[in-house]
Amino acid sequence: MPGKNSIVIKLVLVITFFSTVIFAVTLGYNYYRSRVILQNELESNARNLAMSLVNRVETQLTAVTKVTEGLARSLETGNYNEQQLLALLRRTVENNPEIYGSFAAFEPYAFSPNLHLYAPYYYRKNGKITFEGLENSYIDFPYPYWDWYQIPRELGKLEWSEPYFDEGAGNIVMSTCSLPFYEEINGKKQLKGIVGADVSLDALTELISSVKILKTGYAALLSRNAMILAHPLKDAIMNETFFSIAEARNDPSLRALGKKMIRGETGFVHYTSLVGITSWMYYTPIPSSGWTLAVVFPEAELLENVRKLSITMAAMGLVGLVLLTLAVIYIARTIIKPLQLLTTATDEIASGNFDVALPTVSSNDEVGILTHDFQLMELSLKEYIRNLTETTAAKERIQSELKVATHIQESLLPRLFPPFPNHTEFDIYASMVPAKEVGGDFYDFFFIDDNNLLFLIADVSDKGVPAALYMMVAKTLLKSEGQRLGEPDKILRSVNNILAADNESCMFTTVFCAILDVNTGTVRFANAGHNPPLIIDSEGVRYITMKPGLMLGAMTDIVYKTESIALKPGETLFLYTDGVTEARNRNEEMYGEQRLLEAMQRAPKEKVTEMIHYISAEVTRHADNAPQSDDITMLAIKITKLVSPLPDPEGAEYRLINSAVNNVNIEREGRSA
């Protein structure tokens, strides 16, 4: 099975991943926008709700304020006796259902010089309007020291008190609206007392507590000290302030919020509500009492619909993603399956089975085309392999034939050294390394009678099989004519006439042919266009200068000339073909005659075998692994001893040799010049 890199897995991963990302981003943005829209709507809704509540509370408070102010004006303008005062207070409570109780509390001795404190109070006790003398109600703490008295007295203006439990008189939690009233004594305004009206906090907060906002949202009321007056946290009412809760939570931001509220600011904030729920709150002051009304919307409930919608969308998206993934898997599989079959088939082909059937693909898509191309390729491969097999077989046959030819050619040349163990007068050694399987060079030596050894070296133009065949002919002719004629010039002339007579392929051969009289050391030789041999004697190493002669096979009736030299014991004649001097290295530099001459000077001269091996090694070294372009053939013959040497070195033959050597030198000087 394919691994992690399978196209199916890649496709599924990439498509699913990007689809998921796109979907998640879309969903997230949708949620975020919905939230913002809801929040904007919420602010105006919250403001409307809060303002309507404020108005309703404010209406009640304003009514009470008006009544209290009216009361003060009445007491300042009218001259009320005790009975009238009591009736006024009683009427005030009777006529104003929102008022719980009403009082007129006098400064010490202000009502009557005989009376220290006087503060008549009418209030609703169990539904009945009841009278109480506040001067008697607070035994431990006389009324002039209560906030509702002291604060308007000191400030000289109307005040709504912090809600308090009126222990001793009203015995409920109330807030008192009170203001000072004055009398004029000698044109001077003097404080006479404080009038006031109580409202029941319960009656006020009932309205606020009854407001239902979503499931757990609520409206709350805070006093000027941020005391909690109405709140779902019942224990906190009249007990905790916004600030004590902030302290308990160790939340400076909540304290900062509380400070804004008691300063009478209006705001819309996102915060953690006092019941510990992340919520939105709109707060605004109630103008007459300085209290703060707040409406709280729990965020989770507000966003519930958005959340539900988002969850539904997420679920739909998830199902969609699963379906999409399945579809991708299906499509990928249908694409991949023929590819997998094709892969199996090509694996077979790769292992050499060209007859495997490729899957049939009916579709005309890329895979179909690919399969079709594969079929064509398979056919071409089959055809090619068949051709290759045939060609290889043919080549192998030729190779083996050539190998046989090589053997035959090798066997044609004398290869047994020393060839004549019973002739101790001379040493002879030769080697032929063909450039191809078969070569055009050859050498030969044989006795034409008891004392005369014919030795020759030849180089057929061209190489390979044609040269080898030509060489066979030349060699055979040279041998038969050599034995018949016994003189080099005659031999060459005769062979030339035979070869040139019927030379349609226009092939030639150079030959250096020599005959050694083993008794005297005299060498008679003729040359048919071959390289001049080297002579190594007591005077050193030099090339022999010879009369030029045309190569064999070019044209008939060529006359060759026999020359002769006399070799003394220890002297050597070295024959070679142009494969030696024209051996090239990689820079196309030829080995050359000069190098050969110098190499020969260094070469060991004791044994001809070693000499030839040394020259061979030198040539190989010069070629430096460059491919051998021509056959390399060498032959060396060395006189060891002579039965009847020539008597006088002053003899004519010697001069001939000398003149030959001098001619070489002259010729070489001329060439170099």
Added chain:
Amino acid sequence: MCVFAPSLSAEAIPVKNASLMPLWSPQAQFAGYYVALDKGIYARHGINLKILRAGPGCSPVEALQKGSADFVIIWLTTALQHRSADTPLVNLAQIIQRSSMMLISKKTAGIKTIADMDGKKVGLWEGDVSIPPRTLFARQHIKIREIRQSHTVNLFLRGGIDVTSAMWFNEYHTILNSGIDPEELNIIFLRDQGMNFIEDGLYTMEKTLDKDPALAAAFVDASLEGWRYAFDHPDEALDIVIKYMREAHLPANRMHQKWMLERMQDLMTPVHPKGALGQLVEQDYDAVGRTMQKSGLIQSYPDYKAFVWRDDAGKK
């Protein structure tokens, strides 16, 4: 002391009835006594203690004189005044070691020193508790417009007075939790004005002490043990205090009580190197006595040894 005492006392000491009247209604200012009562520490010391109702209209000294309370908590100044008026009361232990009374004004009023209060409206409580500020004003020859203040801070918050008397452990925190930050207030501790009129102490009548000194000793030991327990277990102590507040139908704000308990711990921590919990340090005593005498609040004050029943109250 505590290792063997409980088992011994449980067996050997017969249970005696006794009563205590604190200075005010239940709150953390008296946490030690309510904790000792609730945790059975008084019982372990052989006392069946009743903590009497206190607060507005209840005078601990009167209760002591009338014999309706065996033990009371009153201020040292109050005690010296009554001793000077020949009420034979004895200091059993000095609970508060540093005066916690302070004069607070809003920064906007620009009152930074006592001298700045000259001619200003200053809220003072009724009775003995106004002795320290009055003495201070007299000493600095300042005439203030004295306004009697109630137990709420609203008169001050609304601007009816410029300066209010406050206890560090109580009204100060109420002001903070009415939305005024400490940075918005100028605060003068009376103790920093040479008026270290150390407050709450445990007192009894001489005759009560003479009748049963062991009872007094057990009462002091149990009370201090109650305090130590309260400081070691503040949450439990607050639970106990709030329980008694609810029983007395008082609004109970836990953060406020927590503040009060923590400040009580600060105030009860001995100031002098040789001081101990509950010990009235002679030097502090003399300072208060001398100042009061100079101010004409008392003619004379008794010798430390005569006033203090035991100068090693907390050491045992």
